[in-house]
Amino acid sequence: MSKDKSSVKWTGKMAFETHVSGHTFFIDADEKVGGEDKGPRPKALMLSSLAGCTAMDVISILRKMRVEPDIEHFAVHADGDVTEEHPKHFYKIHLTFEFTAKQGKTLPLDKIEKAINLSEDRYCGVSYSYKQVMEMSHEIKIN
DSSP: OOOOOEEEEEEETTEEEEEETTEEEEEOOOGGGTOOOOSOOHHHHHHHHHHHHHHHHHHHHHHHTTOGGGEEEEEEEEEEEEOSSSSOOEEEEEEEEEEEEOTTOOOOHHHHHHHHHHIIIIIOHHHHHHHTTSEEEEEEEEO
8 A cells, every 4th residue: 555645844924835745835825814825725735636636537548548649738627615614625626627629630528528537436536535525526628
């Protein structure tokens, strides 16, 4: 069984230097709660983790399906609804998968849907974890 590790070190006010797998970045709070906005908020990073995890899966699966060479643009946008009461947490996350085909190419919706479903149901550990505790939905936009 493998383990991931992360550590944070307080650098003053509400800022923390974060170390993950040899990478360093800052997380911080908004100025209105004593931070200096030196980095993203931890809860927002949950959305980035989900979007990144499923995006990597989808592009990898589409590469195996030989669809990836026809993609000009691919992005995943994650929007989370947060409760009003403490502890404030996500209760719903919606993902938008945005694709643009290269000029003269057509992207197969059936293969894109299959790649997304495989990621959400089988490969993305972040998606799996989140689905245990909140509602998740997605949509596909092909330009």
